[in-house]
Amino acid sequence: MKQIQMNKNPSFSLISTKKIIQMNNISTSYDSKSFALKGINMSIERGTNYAVVGQSGSGKSTLLKLMNGMMIPSNGTIKIDYVTPKMNDKKFKKMMHTIGYIPQNLGLVKNITVLENILIGALPRIGKISSLFKKFPKEELDEAKRILNLVGLGNKESRKAYMLSGGEKRRVAIARALMQKPTILLADEIVSELDHVTAREIMNLIADAQKTMNLTAIMVHHDMQLALEYADRVAVIKEGEKVLEIGVEGDTIVDFQTGDMDIEEIMETYADDSKK
Amino acid sequence: MTPKNNIVIGIIVALVVIASYNMDADPVKFFEGLPNLGIILEEVILVEPKYIPTALWAMFETIQMAFIGTAVGVAISLPLSMLAARNLNSKFVYAPIRALLAAMRTFPSILWALLFVIMVGSGSFAGILAIIMYTIGFIAKLQYETIETIDSDPMDAVDSIGVSKSQLIRYVVIPESASHLLSQILYMFDYNVRQTSILGLVGAGGIGFYIINYIKFFEYGKAAIFMLIVLITVLVIDWASVKIRDKFIIKSQHGMEISSN
Ligand SMILES: Nc1ncnc2c1ncn2[C@@H]1O[C@H](COP(=O)(O)OP(=O)(O)O)[C@@H](O)[C@H]1O
Numbered sequence: 305m306k307q308i309q310m311n312k313n314p315s316f317s318l319i320s321t322k323k324i325i326q327m328n329n330i331s332t333s334y335d336s337k338s339f340a341l342k343g344i345n346m347s348i349e350r351g352t353n354y355a356v357v358g359q360s361g362s363g364k365s366t367l368l369k370l371m372n373g374m375m376i377p378s379n380g381t382i383k384i385d386y387v388t389p390k391m392n393d394k395k396f397k398k399m400m401h402t403i404g405y406i407p408q409n410l411g412l413v414k415n416i417t418v419l420e421n422i423l424i425g426a427l428p429r430i431g432k433i434s435s436l437f438k439k440f441p442k443e444e445l446d447e448a449k450r451i452l453n454l455v456g457l458g459n460k461e462s463r464k465a466y467m468l469s470g471g472e473k474r475r476v477a478i479a480r481a482l483m484q485k486p487t488i489l490l491a492d493e494i495v496s497e498l499d500h501v502t503a504r505e506i507m508n509l510i511a512d513a514q515k516t517m518n519l520t521a522i523m524v525h526h527d528m529q530l531a532l533e534y535a536d537r538v539a540v541i542k543e544g545e546k547v548l549e550i551g552v553e554g555d556t557i558v559d560f561q562t563g564d565m566d567i568e569e570i571m572e573t574y575a576d577d578s579k580k
Numbered sequence: 581m582t583p584k585n586n587i588v589i590g591i592i593v594a595l596v597v598i599a600s601y602n603m604d605a606d607p608v609k610f611f612e613g614l615p616n617l618g619i620i621l622e623e624v625i626l627v628e629p630k631y632i633p634t635a636l637w638a639m640f641e642t643i644q645m646a647f648i649g650t651a652v653g654v655a656i657s658l659p660l661s662m663l664a665a666r667n668l669n670s671k672f673v674y675a676p677i678r679a680l681l682a683a684m685r686t687f688p689s690i691l692w693a694l695l696f697v698i699m700v701g702s703g704s705f706a707g708i709l710a711i712i713m714y715t716i717g718f719i720a721k722l723q724y725e726t727i728e729t730i731d732s733d734p735m736d737a738v739d740s741i742g743v744s745k746s747q748l749i750r751y752v753v754i755p756e757s758a759s760h761l762l763s764q765i766l767y768m769f770d771y772n773v774r775q776t777s778i779l780g781l782v783g784a785g786g787i788g789f790y791i792i793n794y795i796k797f798f799e800y801g802k803a804a805i806f807m808l809i810v811l812i813t814v815l816v817i818d819w820a821s822v823k824i825r826d827k828f829i830i831k832s833q834h835g836m837e838i839s840s841n
């Protein structure tokens with residue numbers, strides 16, 4: 305609780321050194337007619353398990369693409385670990401190596417094996433020439449196998465990615481991101497289409513990795529229930545605007561705009577969002 | 581069938597008739613000429629079987645030329661197609677490469693062959709060079725178009741890690757397009773065998789050289805035997821490449837469907 309109250313005062317310098325993501329009045333658009341995101345302010349502390357919830361088309365995926373530098377905002381400033389994302393910028397490119405991004409469609413390479421998909425996460429650390437011959441140092445191969453076991457795919461390393469089930473594909477995508485030795489993990493609706501049990505298995509996997517690797521996880525969800533279950537913080541986006549940001553600690557929820565709020569009330573207000 | 585369509589069809593038919601008149605194209609002559617085929621058929625039966633090994637050897641030479649031409653052409657076209665793909669390069673890279681490839685495609689292979697006969701003299705080498713040039717212009721276009729249809733999800737995901745372009749090509753572009761590229765290469769080889777068979781007409785080697793010479797000396801029977809060998813060979817290669825495609829390529833063309841919202 306203490307931590308959440310301190311966050312109310314972002315100008316306090318000691319705390320702001322912990323901010324891994326800072327968005328200041330961000331707006332962005334795909335075309336000249338409308339904004340996909342409007343006036344977003346967001347600051348995320350290192351090591352947080354952060355969730356973004358909102359209806360389809362509210363701008364959640366766009367928000368994640370801003371965080372990994374795939375999109376540049378049209379207005380406002382954004383800093384990822386104190387670096388401003390820029391296309392073709394050496395400093396930011398180095399940062400991209402350690403941002404694990406799992407897009408909504410996972411982005412696996414379907415005609416290569418599970419192990420090769422995971423090793424893609426290590427490519428920035430490998431010499432260009434040897435990587436072209438698929439030659440990886442032993443320690444990278446060992447690391448890939450360790451992660452493979454961690455995500456529970458130890459026996460599927462030579463299977464082609466297209467042959468996997470939906471749950472298994474998600475595990476591969478997580479493994480590829482973890483192979484990057486990430487400091488930030490971005491996951492876009494990674495469990496939205498899974499059944500209840502598999503969804504929680506995947507969420508537990510990420511939660512464990514997040515704690516042991518001291519990751520900052522930013523996960524987009526469709527389902528408020530799931531977000532509240534796993535996240536320390538939940539931001540709610542509606543039509544491109546952040547309408548709510550709540551801190552979660554056990555059964556207590558703190559709303560930063562209106563003060564304390566009851567969990568039932570939040571669920572009632574946003575239950576619709578998760579079902580539409 | 582709308583009235584508008586009828587008018588369009590009417591215009592096309594009228595144009596065909598007018599153009600035929602202009603070209604001196606007379607269907608009656610076609611039917612009057614049919615008995616001449618009978619004469620050739622008679623001559624075919626009279627041809628001594630000792631010409632068949634020669635024909636087979638000439639065909640083998642033709643296949644070799646097509647094989648070398650296809651292999652070298654593909655080896656050159658593959659990197660060019662990577663540079664010509666819009667999803668991998670900036671306009672300043674792909675636009676000039678595309679223009680170059682388009683220019684190469686404007687020449688049919690027989691014109692390339694003529695050019696190389698003038699350059700390096702008549703014979704198979706000129707033919708191989710012609711096949712290489714034609715293959716580059718033709719297959720590079722098929723290949724960059726294939727590369728441009730690769731699913732953008734893995735491209736974006738891997739790109740966002742900050743890998744180099746060569747790594748992106750090695751780990752996403754090639755695996756995701758390999759089966760299509762391979763079947764295009766097979767098709768190209770098949771096509772090149774047919775093309776190489778006629779390059780002899782301008783002195784660029786291969787079985788066409790025999791065919792044109794027999795025709796010149798009115799030995800239609802022998803010419804027909806050689807043409808028959810070409811026909812059979814092309815059918816066999818066609819059949820074999822369908823088999824190869826079915827067995828090795830189609831099998832690996834599975835999509836990964838994850839619906840999105
Ligand atoms: N590539 C795109 N081109 C144009 N508009 C887009 C594109 N991607 C998303 N949008 C629009 O931006 C808005 C936000 O989209 P998105 O961030 O994908 O929402 P969400 O992930 O919450 O479903 C939507 O109105 C969507 O139609």
Ligand SMILES: [Mg+2]
Binds near residue numbers: 361364366408492841
């Ligand atoms: Mg989305």
